[in-house]
Amino acid sequence: MSQIQERGSTHVYKVNKISREEMESMVARCVYEQPPFCSAACPLKLDVRAMLKAAADGNFKKALQLYEKIAPFPLILSQGCEAPCEGKCRLNEVGDGLAIREIERAVARYGEQFRLGSVFRTSKRHKTAVFGSGLFALLLAGELEKKAYPVTVFCEEADPEAYLRKAAPFLDESAFALELRRLKGKEIRFVCGCRLNAAFYEQQKPAFDVLCASDEVRARLFPDSVPVPELMICEAERLVSGPTEGVLGAAFGAKKAALTVDRLAQKLDPRNTRGQEGATDSALYTDLSEAKVLCRVAVPAGGYTKEQAIEEAGRCIQCHCEECLKSCAYLKHYKKHPGLLAREIYNNTQIIMGDHQLNKPMNACSLCGQCTVVCPNGFDMARVCHLARQNMVSTDKMPLAPHEFALLDMLFSNGDAFLARPQPGFASCRYVFFPGCQAAAIAPETVRAAYEDLCARLPGGVALMLGCCGAIADWAGRMEMAQQAHEFLDRELARLGDPIVIAGCPSCAKELREHGVKELRGIWDVLEEIGLPEGVHKLERPMALHDSCGARGDAATQASIRRLAASLGVRLTDTPYSGDRSPCCGYGGLAAYANPEVAGEMTEQCLERSDAPYISYCMACRDRFARKGRESKHILELCYGTDAGAPPDISEKRRNRLQLKRSLLQELWLEEPMERKLPYTLNWTDEAREMMDRRMILTEDVIAVLNGFRETGEAILEGESGLLVARRRLGNATFWIKFSREGENIYTVHRAWSHRMNVVKREG
Amino acid sequence: MAAEKNYYTIDPEGKLTCLKCGVPLVKGKAKFMYLDNGFPVELPVCPVCGFVYVPEELALGKVASVERALEDK
Structure with a gap:
């Protein structure tokens, strides 16, 4: 019989690297992890999709938690935000885009009652100070408090109420009351009625690790300072500050400034590891046929009721690309988008020692290429798996089994x-x-x-x-x-x-x-x-x-x-x-x-x-x-x-x-093919036939075992059943059959099994 | 000297006989080898000719799972 060389050992310590660039370029075609368009447009990176999902489920508590991740003062942001997300909503292409800001307002209002009071937190040791008032200063103080820095606000206003009024004059009375309560609940120390001049600043400075200021105060204290807008810092003065425009601009400025504070507190360059900031584009594919309700829920004068907010949020089609997952049973089985699976399979090929846990998924792909056709970007899982298989074979790490x-x-x-x-x-x-x-x-x-x-x-x-x-x-x-x-x-x-x-x-x-x-x-x-x-x-x-x-x-x-x-x-x-x-x-x-x-x-x-x-x-x-x-x-x-x-x-x-070969040779080409006739009768139980098919044991394998038995006489007699058991090593596996014998020449096979391990007697 | 470790033990309990030698199989020392790895075990062995018996349950159970684990090394 034909034989294929089994790999010699598991102790092979070489890798033949698939180029990371090649793999990355293949992985990058998968847009599953791209943000939805609304989130990409938001410089604060609000997870709009998840927030809308929570709101649509009527879970305003969770929706508010998601919103508070980017907004220390949710009512201020939702009332003043310019909402670039709404312009990017894909529903605009088939009907009305979602009223995201109105839903945010409803979330901020209706989620408030579920909000937990501040829990005990360990404060960071670096002390921060914010000099001045205005929206940027307020939001920065909020961001720093969220990051658990001890914050002290020095302002000219008489009290936090006046401070909030100056920062967000656009708030209606009920929103103002809620945000004031929220402000008072935060661990921000206010020092009110200060005269914010250079002498005061110099006097306070030594008590703090990082100093921040409103743009107005910055200009007053250091008229010649030059803020770097992308970092919100005047580097010469080491003062965190800078100009902002609009409510969203102030919120984004506060976020950048808070990150700069982090870097300064860690004694790092503020440019260090900031990641991608601000609004981006998205390459996500959205199947707009999923859009069912195309008309926006009208907004009454006082904003959405709870029910209206739920209805409007329910129009969100939760933009996501699962074109391949919809159609491919393989990807469905592993419940992974192909970008992730491809990366894992790539990593599998790079393992020098240890378990290759992705061998099974790598070998389960049918290499059929359907994903490449249904994917809007032509992702090619077949190529990933085929390359990975070749790679494993070439490094002698591919199991033959x-x-x-x-x-x-x-x-x-x-x-x-x-x-x-x-x-x-x-x-x-x-x-x-x-x-x-x-x-x-x-x-x-x-x-x-x-x-x-x-x-x-x-x-x-x-x-x-x-x-x-x-x-x-x-x-x-x-x-x-x-x-x-x-x-x-x-x-x-x-x-x-x-x-x-x-x-x-x-x-x-x-x-x-x-x-x-x-x-x-x-x-x-x-x-x-x-x-x-x-x-x-x-x-x-x-x-x-x-x-x-x-x-x-x-x-x-x-x-x-x-x-x-x-x-x-x-x-x-x-x-x-x-x-x-x-x-x-x-x-x-x-x-x-x-x-x-x-x-x-x-x-x-x-x-x-x-x-x-x-x-x-x-x-x-x-x-x-x-x-x-x-x-x-x-x-x-x-x-x-x-x-x-x-x-x-x-x-x-x-x-x-x-x-087919024999009959054609005989009948068309008049050749007498070599035919091997068994010198004995071989029967099978139904159970044995079914078992052999399932266990991939061929009739030829069984015959080879039986022939071996007839030559050597080697077998085990099972006392209880009276059946014989014989075995033979064929290629890379040992095949076993359990059979009965009538006379010398009639055999009935009852069971068959195999294993790849070789078993030998051990001396001693 | 400490006893050598055995990964698996099956005692034939006198229920199996070697057809060729006509003697009962005994619990004996054997070794599974796969992909350059060895595992000492105790299996039913013919004390005369050394025939080592691997029962179906063992082949499809423990042996198969160790094979799979080694194949993915």
Whole structure:
């Protein structure tokens, strides 16, 4: 049997780094983490989306908590803010944008009753002082108090009430009363009635670590000082201050100034690690079809009632991009947006010692490319996972176990089951039919019917090639093996005189084209050209077409299949996610081998789209849908009136390929194939058959174990059941069978299992 | 000298016989090897020919989970 070298050791300490720049450029395409447009427009970075969600849920307490994160005085900000967020609301494009500021006002009013009084906090040790009054000074004092600095305000006003009145003269009386209560509740020490001149300033200065002032006081104390607006500091005087404009401007200025205070308190350059400040742009994608209520709730004179605020906030469509998550079962399974998952998979490839916890997700992607089509930015998860697999293989860190069965199957297709012959009677042929490994495994009669039809109707001769295109190794990230498969096929094609390849499978077509086969057509194209075979039954029934992921981006093939289906009388029912948006059936990328659970979810997602029977043009899709109990046909079965029947198990898939090869050799090429007959009778219990399929144990494996037993006589007799147990190491696994024996030549297999670890007797 | 650590122990309790040697299997020393890692265990072993028996439950349980853990190293 064929064998693949297992990696030698877990103790491999090398990495072959994927360039971080390349990965970052791939990750950056995911806009999931981009802020919504309203938040991006807010220089204070209010989480508008979350606040509106809380308000829509009637949770004004939580909404106010979110608002207070950016507003030490919520009523002042909500009454005076210029609200650039509203202009950026995406609902403006389809109707009225949200009345965000009105909702903020309602949040500030109705959330107030739930507000907790100040709890005990540990103060920072750096003392701060704010000289002067006005909105900027008030808000800065509020910001510093929020950051737990001890704050002292020196002002000329007689008391905090007058101070607040001067800062926010626009507040109505009820709002003023609330904000005054809030101000008095804050841990801000007021020193009122001061004369704020240079002498006073110098006198107070030594008692504080950081000094701040209103712009007015700054100009009075240091007429020549030059504030740096982005830092709100006069560097020569080390005085935190600067001019601001408007309510939002004052709030933003206070925020920048408070950050500068932080840096000064830490004895750092105020320019140090400030992060991104102020309003930004957003590249977030929003599906505006989710907008249901387009008209704004009218604002009464006194502002929204609670109910009105809830209704208006409920219009928010919570801008977010989940286009790929909506359509991809793989991303849904891991509940992660692809930017995050890609970053984690990238990190997985960089681990030198320790667990590669992302191996499973990395190997579960079907590499189908659907995300790239549905993503507004063309995010390519397939490339991320495929690159990561190649990287793990090249550093000898890729486990063989998830892909070994499929890789051995490829070697089988291009070994024992491989066949390449010119059409009988032709020395060289114009065409070669390449049905693909799964077609021969699942529907051998259909392959045979198609081949005989092509031979009969195409001039110039049609050769046959039964084998694997190499996609299996390619998907596994084992590029050397894939290249060997391609070179093998190249040699065999050359031996046939390099005929035009007629592919029976879109994934083979794609794989072969990408690896240098120049002249290639799909059998669907050929059938369209020469017409359906004679005597084909017209179906006149509705079916759902599942586009193969191998044909993604191949509009010509998709259209050709539709015309072919129409000429067969099939009424195709439209499903969302068809054409280029079609999901993978779960076979692609070897997902079905590496992660049967996720692959099963992929299949179910495909079948959720329609209740109709499914028609597909990839045999793997046909097989996976049938396995889930859905009536499922490959388009060639309809063209040739064949029925591949119930899905074969893994051993039957191999046997089908061998039998197809043998019967064709015998009947078309009149060659007597070598056939191996067992010198004994082998039976199975139903339980054993089901178990073997689930555990990926082939009939061939069981026969090899039994042959070993017959040669050596080595087995264990189980006292209680009277059954025998034999084992044999085959390649990288040890296979065990539990069986009964009647006489010397009749065996019935009851159970089978395997493990990859090797077990040996230990001396001592 | 301290006893060598065993990761897993199964006693055949006289229920298993080696077909070839015709003797009952005994609890004996064995070792699982995988990807350059070794794990000493005690499994049913034929005292004559050294056949080591790995029961189905062990293969699909503990052995499979250790395999998976090592594969991701």
